[in-house]
Amino acid sequence: MAKILYRYNAATCQYEPIFLTSKQNTKRAFTFIGVSLMLALAGLWYYNAHYPSLDEVKLQKENQKMKWEWEVYLDKINELSKNLTAIENTDDNQYRVLLSMTPLEQSIRTAGSGGHEPYILDEKDQVYEIKSSYEQLYRILNRLDVESQSVAELEKEINVQEKKTSTRPAMMPIDNRQLTRFNSIFGMRMHPIYKEWRNHNGLDLTAPQGTPVYATGDGIITTTEWRGGYGNAIFLNHGFGFETRYGHLSRFNSSAGQHVKRGDLIGFVGSTGASTTPHLHYEVLYQGKYVNPVNFMYRDLKQKEYNKIIKH
Numbered sequence: 001m002a003k004i005l006y007r008y009n010a011a012t013c014q015y016e017p018i019f020l021t022s023k024q025n026t027k028r029a030f031t032f033i034g035v036s037l038m039l040a041l042a043g044l045w046y047y048n049a050h051y052p053s054l055d056e057v058k059l060q061k062e063n064q065k066m067k068w069e070w071e072v073y074l075d076k077i078n079e080l081s082k083n084l085t086a087i088e089n090t091d092d093n094q095y096r097v098l099l100s101m102t103p104l105e106q107s108i109r110t111a112g113s114g115g116h117e118p119y120i121l122d123e124k125d126q127v128y129e130i131k132s133s134y135e136q137l138y139r140i141l142n143r144l145d146v147e148s149q150s151v152a153e154l155e156k157e158i159n160v161q162e163k164k165t166s167t168r169p170a171m172m173p174i175d176n177r178q179l180t181r182f183n184s185i186f187g188m189r190m191h192p193i194y195k196e197w198r199n200h201n202g203l204d205l206t207a208p209q210g211t212p213v214y215a216t217g218d219g220i221i222t223t224t225e226w227r228g229g230y231g232n233a234i235f236l237n238h239g240f241g242f243e244t245r246y247g248h249l250s251r252f253n254s255s256a257g258q259h260v261k262r263g264d265l266i267g268f269v270g271s272t273g274a275s276t277t278p279h280l281h282y283e284v285l286y287q288g289k290y291v292n293p294v295n296f297m298y299r300d301l302k303q304k305e306y307n308k309i310i311k312h
Protein backbone atom coordinates (compact mmCIF):
# COMPACT_ATOMS: atom_id res chain seq x y z
CA MET A 1 0.00 0.00 0.00
CA ALA A 2 1.35 3.38 -1.05
CA LYS A 3 2.20 5.79 1.68
CA ILE A 4 0.06 8.91 1.93
CA LEU A 5 2.10 12.06 2.45
CA TYR A 6 0.72 14.98 4.46
CA ARG A 7 1.52 18.68 4.38
CA TYR A 8 0.73 21.17 7.17
CA ASN A 9 -1.61 23.94 6.10
CA ALA A 10 -1.09 27.04 8.23
CA ALA A 11 -4.29 28.61 7.04
CA THR A 12 -6.49 25.78 8.16
CA CYS A 13 -4.20 24.65 10.95
CA GLN A 14 -4.59 21.12 9.61
CA TYR A 15 -2.54 18.38 7.97
CA GLU A 16 -3.79 17.81 4.49
CA PRO A 17 -2.97 14.80 2.28
CA ILE A 18 -0.84 15.46 -0.83
CA PHE A 19 -1.93 13.85 -4.03
CA LEU A 20 0.79 13.62 -6.72
CA THR A 21 0.02 13.59 -10.35
CA SER A 22 1.20 10.56 -12.41
CA LYS A 23 3.75 12.81 -14.15
CA GLN A 24 5.20 13.80 -10.81
CA ASN A 25 5.24 10.14 -9.80
CA THR A 26 7.13 9.12 -12.92
CA LYS A 27 9.62 11.94 -12.46
CA ARG A 28 10.29 10.88 -8.88
CA ALA A 29 10.73 7.25 -9.93
CA PHE A 30 13.28 8.19 -12.59
CA THR A 31 15.12 10.45 -10.19
CA PHE A 32 15.30 7.57 -7.72
CA ILE A 33 16.56 5.10 -10.34
CA GLY A 34 19.08 7.65 -11.65
CA VAL A 35 20.51 8.44 -8.23
CA SER A 36 20.65 4.72 -7.35
CA LEU A 37 22.47 3.97 -10.59
CA MET A 38 24.97 6.76 -9.97
CA LEU A 39 25.58 5.54 -6.44
CA ALA A 40 26.05 1.99 -7.71
CA LEU A 41 28.55 3.11 -10.37
CA ALA A 42 30.41 5.28 -7.86
CA GLY A 43 30.60 2.29 -5.50
CA LEU A 44 31.89 0.01 -8.27
CA TRP A 45 34.52 2.55 -9.28
CA TYR A 46 35.65 2.95 -5.67
CA TYR A 47 35.86 -0.80 -5.21
CA ASN A 48 37.84 -1.32 -8.38
CA ALA A 49 40.16 1.49 -7.48
CA HIS A 50 40.83 0.23 -3.97
CA TYR A 51 40.32 -3.52 -4.05
CA PRO A 52 42.03 -5.86 -6.59
CA SER A 53 40.10 -8.40 -8.58
CA LEU A 54 40.59 -12.13 -8.00
CA ASP A 55 42.78 -12.37 -11.11
CA GLU A 56 44.85 -9.49 -9.90
CA VAL A 57 45.28 -11.11 -6.50
CA LYS A 58 46.50 -14.28 -8.18
CA LEU A 59 48.89 -12.32 -10.39
CA GLN A 60 50.22 -10.36 -7.44
CA LYS A 61 50.92 -13.58 -5.56
CA GLU A 62 52.70 -15.06 -8.54
CA ASN A 63 54.69 -11.86 -8.94
CA GLN A 64 55.74 -11.93 -5.32
CA LYS A 65 56.80 -15.54 -5.63
CA MET A 66 58.83 -14.76 -8.74
CA LYS A 67 60.50 -11.85 -6.95
CA TRP A 68 61.57 -14.14 -4.12
CA GLU A 69 62.83 -16.72 -6.56
CA TRP A 70 64.64 -14.01 -8.46
CA GLU A 71 66.36 -12.84 -5.28
CA VAL A 72 67.49 -16.40 -4.54
CA TYR A 73 68.76 -16.64 -8.12
CA LEU A 74 70.71 -13.37 -7.76
CA ASP A 75 72.19 -14.58 -4.48
CA LYS A 76 73.37 -17.74 -6.22
CA ILE A 77 74.96 -15.73 -9.04
CA ASN A 78 76.83 -13.60 -6.50
CA GLU A 79 77.93 -16.68 -4.57
CA LEU A 80 79.15 -18.29 -7.79
CA SER A 81 81.11 -15.16 -8.67
CA LYS A 82 82.72 -15.02 -5.20
CA ASN A 83 83.71 -18.71 -5.33
CA LEU A 84 85.18 -18.25 -8.78
CA THR A 85 87.18 -15.23 -7.61
CA ALA A 86 88.62 -17.35 -4.78
CA ILE A 87 89.65 -20.07 -7.26
CA GLU A 88 91.21 -17.48 -9.60
CA ASN A 89 93.19 -15.98 -6.70
CA THR A 90 94.46 -19.42 -5.60
CA ASP A 91 95.44 -20.15 -9.18
CA ASP A 92 97.36 -16.87 -9.61
CA ASN A 93 98.84 -16.41 -6.15
CA GLN A 94 99.58 -19.99 -5.12
CA TYR A 95 99.70 -22.53 -7.93
CA ARG A 96 101.35 -20.26 -10.47
CA VAL A 97 103.82 -18.95 -7.90
CA LEU A 98 104.72 -22.52 -6.84
CA LEU A 99 105.22 -23.55 -10.46
CA SER A 100 107.11 -20.32 -11.32
CA MET A 101 104.47 -19.40 -13.89
CA THR A 102 103.33 -15.83 -14.48
CA PRO A 103 99.83 -15.02 -13.21
CA LEU A 104 97.14 -14.60 -15.86
CA GLU A 105 96.59 -10.99 -16.84
CA GLN A 106 93.31 -9.49 -15.78
CA SER A 107 92.54 -8.67 -19.41
CA ILE A 108 92.75 -12.38 -20.26
CA ARG A 109 90.52 -13.29 -17.35
CA THR A 110 87.84 -10.83 -18.50
CA ALA A 111 88.36 -11.45 -22.21
CA GLY A 112 85.17 -11.64 -24.20
CA SER A 113 82.97 -10.38 -21.42
CA GLY A 114 83.38 -6.62 -21.87
CA GLY A 115 82.42 -6.18 -25.50
CA HIS A 116 78.66 -6.00 -25.16
CA GLU A 117 76.50 -3.04 -26.01
CA PRO A 118 74.86 -1.95 -22.78
CA TYR A 119 71.09 -2.45 -22.71
CA ILE A 120 69.43 0.94 -22.71
CA LEU A 121 66.53 0.44 -20.36
CA ASP A 122 65.05 2.18 -17.38
CA GLU A 123 67.05 1.10 -14.36
CA LYS A 124 63.89 0.56 -12.37
CA ASP A 125 62.56 -1.75 -15.00
CA GLN A 126 62.60 -5.38 -13.94
CA VAL A 127 63.56 -6.36 -17.48
CA TYR A 128 66.73 -4.34 -16.99
CA GLU A 129 67.52 -6.39 -13.89
CA ILE A 130 67.01 -9.61 -15.81
CA LYS A 131 69.28 -8.50 -18.62
CA SER A 132 71.97 -7.20 -16.32
CA SER A 133 71.89 -10.50 -14.41
CA TYR A 134 72.21 -12.30 -17.71
CA GLU A 135 75.29 -10.16 -18.39
CA GLN A 136 76.72 -11.09 -15.02
CA LEU A 137 76.09 -14.78 -15.64
CA TYR A 138 77.66 -14.48 -19.08
CA ARG A 139 80.78 -12.92 -17.56
CA ILE A 140 80.98 -15.77 -15.02
CA LEU A 141 80.74 -18.35 -17.81
CA ASN A 142 83.58 -16.61 -19.66
CA ARG A 143 85.69 -16.49 -16.53
CA LEU A 144 85.00 -20.21 -15.98
CA ASP A 145 86.21 -20.94 -19.53
CA VAL A 146 89.44 -19.01 -18.92
CA GLU A 147 89.93 -20.70 -15.53
CA SER A 148 89.43 -24.20 -16.92
CA GLN A 149 92.02 -23.43 -19.63
CA SER A 150 94.33 -22.14 -16.92
CA VAL A 151 93.89 -25.37 -14.88
CA ALA A 152 94.76 -27.38 -18.00
CA GLU A 153 97.96 -25.28 -18.34
CA LEU A 154 98.76 -25.89 -14.67
CA GLU A 155 98.31 -29.65 -15.09
CA LYS A 156 100.59 -29.62 -18.12
CA GLU A 157 103.26 -27.69 -16.21
CA ILE A 158 102.94 -30.00 -13.20
CA ASN A 159 103.52 -33.01 -15.49
CA VAL A 160 106.59 -31.38 -17.01
CA GLN A 161 107.99 -30.47 -13.60
CA GLU A 162 107.23 -33.95 -12.24
CA LYS A 163 109.09 -35.42 -15.16
CA LYS A 164 111.97 -32.98 -14.62
CA THR A 165 112.12 -33.96 -10.97
CA SER A 166 112.02 -37.69 -11.60
CA THR A 167 114.67 -37.52 -14.30
CA ARG A 168 117.10 -35.32 -12.32
CA PRO A 169 120.17 -37.41 -11.27
CA ALA A 170 119.43 -36.80 -7.65
CA MET A 171 120.81 -39.67 -5.57
CA MET A 172 123.91 -41.69 -4.87
CA PRO A 173 124.38 -44.44 -7.48
CA ILE A 174 125.50 -46.91 -4.82
CA ASP A 175 124.24 -47.61 -1.34
CA ASN A 176 126.18 -45.69 1.35
CA ARG A 177 126.55 -48.89 3.37
CA GLN A 178 128.63 -50.37 0.52
CA LEU A 179 130.75 -47.28 0.21
CA THR A 180 134.29 -47.58 1.56
CA ARG A 181 135.61 -44.33 0.12
CA PHE A 182 133.97 -41.26 -1.30
CA ASN A 183 136.35 -39.27 -3.48
CA SER A 184 134.60 -36.05 -4.18
CA ILE A 185 137.49 -34.46 -6.08
CA PHE A 186 135.92 -32.89 -9.10
CA GLY A 187 138.36 -31.00 -11.28
CA MET A 188 142.15 -31.16 -11.70
CA ARG A 189 143.97 -34.01 -9.96
CA MET A 190 146.95 -36.28 -10.45
CA HIS A 191 145.68 -39.35 -12.28
CA PRO A 192 146.57 -42.55 -10.36
CA ILE A 193 147.41 -44.55 -13.51
CA TYR A 194 148.50 -41.98 -16.09
CA LYS A 195 150.49 -40.14 -13.40
CA GLU A 196 149.74 -36.73 -14.81
CA TRP A 197 147.45 -33.82 -13.96
CA ARG A 198 144.09 -34.48 -15.53
CA ASN A 199 140.64 -33.16 -15.12
CA HIS A 200 138.57 -35.53 -13.05
CA ASN A 201 135.06 -35.16 -14.35
CA GLY A 202 133.16 -37.17 -11.81
CA LEU A 203 133.09 -38.85 -8.44
CA ASP A 204 134.97 -42.00 -7.48
CA LEU A 205 132.92 -44.18 -5.19
CA THR A 206 134.97 -47.04 -3.85
CA ALA A 207 132.97 -50.16 -3.03
CA PRO A 208 133.45 -53.96 -3.16
CA GLN A 209 133.41 -55.73 -6.52
CA GLY A 210 129.84 -56.60 -7.50
CA THR A 211 128.17 -53.82 -5.47
CA PRO A 212 124.85 -52.87 -7.18
CA VAL A 213 124.84 -49.63 -9.18
CA TYR A 214 121.53 -47.79 -9.45
CA ALA A 215 120.17 -45.32 -12.01
CA THR A 216 120.16 -41.93 -10.28
CA GLY A 217 117.16 -40.63 -12.24
CA ASP A 218 114.60 -41.77 -14.84
CA GLY A 219 115.87 -41.99 -18.40
CA ILE A 220 116.90 -44.11 -21.36
CA ILE A 221 120.13 -46.15 -21.42
CA THR A 222 122.11 -45.16 -24.50
CA THR A 223 125.32 -47.15 -24.00
CA THR A 224 126.24 -50.41 -22.27
CA GLU A 225 129.66 -51.26 -23.67
CA TRP A 226 133.41 -50.99 -23.24
CA ARG A 227 134.53 -47.37 -23.63
CA GLY A 228 138.31 -46.98 -23.32
CA GLY A 229 139.35 -45.65 -19.90
CA TYR A 230 135.79 -46.07 -18.62
CA GLY A 231 136.02 -49.84 -19.10
CA ASN A 232 132.51 -51.25 -19.05
CA ALA A 233 130.38 -48.12 -19.15
CA ILE A 234 126.74 -47.21 -18.96
CA PHE A 235 125.58 -43.89 -20.41
CA LEU A 236 122.11 -42.83 -19.35
CA ASN A 237 120.20 -40.00 -21.04
CA HIS A 238 117.70 -38.31 -18.66
CA GLY A 239 116.35 -35.70 -21.08
CA PHE A 240 116.10 -31.99 -20.23
CA GLY A 241 119.85 -31.77 -21.00
CA PHE A 242 121.02 -34.29 -18.38
CA GLU A 243 123.19 -37.39 -18.85
CA THR A 244 124.90 -39.66 -16.32
CA ARG A 245 127.81 -42.05 -16.93
CA TYR A 246 128.86 -45.04 -14.87
CA GLY A 247 132.40 -46.45 -15.41
CA HIS A 248 134.65 -49.40 -14.51
CA LEU A 249 131.67 -51.76 -14.10
CA SER A 250 132.24 -55.49 -13.68
CA ARG A 251 129.03 -56.25 -15.56
CA PHE A 252 125.78 -54.79 -16.82
CA ASN A 253 122.24 -55.28 -15.63
CA SER A 254 120.68 -53.18 -18.40
CA SER A 255 120.91 -52.74 -22.14
CA ALA A 256 120.93 -49.85 -24.61
CA GLY A 257 117.46 -48.54 -25.41
CA GLN A 258 116.05 -49.57 -22.05
CA HIS A 259 113.85 -47.13 -20.11
CA VAL A 260 114.87 -47.03 -16.48
CA LYS A 261 113.49 -45.42 -13.33
CA ARG A 262 115.46 -43.83 -10.53
CA GLY A 263 116.69 -46.64 -8.27
CA ASP A 264 116.72 -49.38 -10.95
CA LEU A 265 119.70 -51.72 -10.69
CA ILE A 266 121.62 -51.12 -13.92
CA GLY A 267 125.06 -52.69 -13.30
CA PHE A 268 127.70 -53.76 -10.78
CA VAL A 269 130.88 -52.18 -9.44
CA GLY A 270 134.12 -53.46 -10.97
CA SER A 271 137.62 -52.33 -11.88
CA THR A 272 137.55 -52.44 -15.68
CA GLY A 273 139.31 -49.79 -17.83
CA ALA A 274 141.71 -47.29 -16.27
CA SER A 275 141.16 -48.42 -12.70
CA THR A 276 143.39 -49.80 -9.96
CA THR A 277 140.75 -50.91 -7.47
CA PRO A 278 137.02 -51.69 -7.65
CA HIS A 279 135.13 -48.42 -7.65
CA LEU A 280 132.42 -46.63 -9.57
CA HIS A 281 133.38 -43.61 -11.61
CA TYR A 282 130.20 -41.53 -11.77
CA GLU A 283 129.67 -38.47 -13.99
CA VAL A 284 126.84 -36.03 -14.52
CA LEU A 285 126.66 -33.95 -17.70
CA TYR A 286 124.36 -31.02 -18.29
CA GLN A 287 124.02 -29.88 -21.89
CA GLY A 288 127.15 -31.81 -22.78
CA LYS A 289 129.33 -30.28 -20.04
CA TYR A 290 130.59 -32.02 -16.94
CA VAL A 291 129.06 -30.77 -13.72
CA ASN A 292 129.78 -31.76 -10.15
CA PRO A 293 127.39 -34.66 -9.33
CA VAL A 294 127.34 -33.64 -5.68
CA ASN A 295 125.35 -30.54 -6.58
CA PHE A 296 122.44 -32.67 -7.77
CA MET A 297 122.29 -35.20 -4.99
CA TYR A 298 119.81 -35.21 -2.19
CA ARG A 299 122.55 -34.88 0.42
CA ASP A 300 120.09 -35.28 3.27
CA LEU A 301 118.58 -38.49 1.93
CA LYS A 302 118.27 -40.86 4.88
CA GLN A 303 119.16 -44.56 4.57
CA LYS A 304 115.50 -45.50 5.02
CA GLU A 305 114.50 -43.16 2.19
CA TYR A 306 117.33 -44.47 0.00
CA ASN A 307 116.18 -48.05 0.63
CA LYS A 308 112.73 -47.09 -0.55
CA ILE A 309 114.10 -45.77 -3.85
CA ILE A 310 116.48 -48.61 -4.78
CA LYS A 311 115.09 -51.75 -6.36
CA HIS A 312 117.19 -54.87 -6.10
Ligand SMILES: [Zn+2]
Binding pocket: 200, 202, 203, 204, 280, 281, 282
Ligand atom coordinates in the same frame (compact mmCIF):
# COMPACT_ATOMS: atom_id res chain seq x y z
ZN1 LIG B 1 137.03 -41.50 -11.59
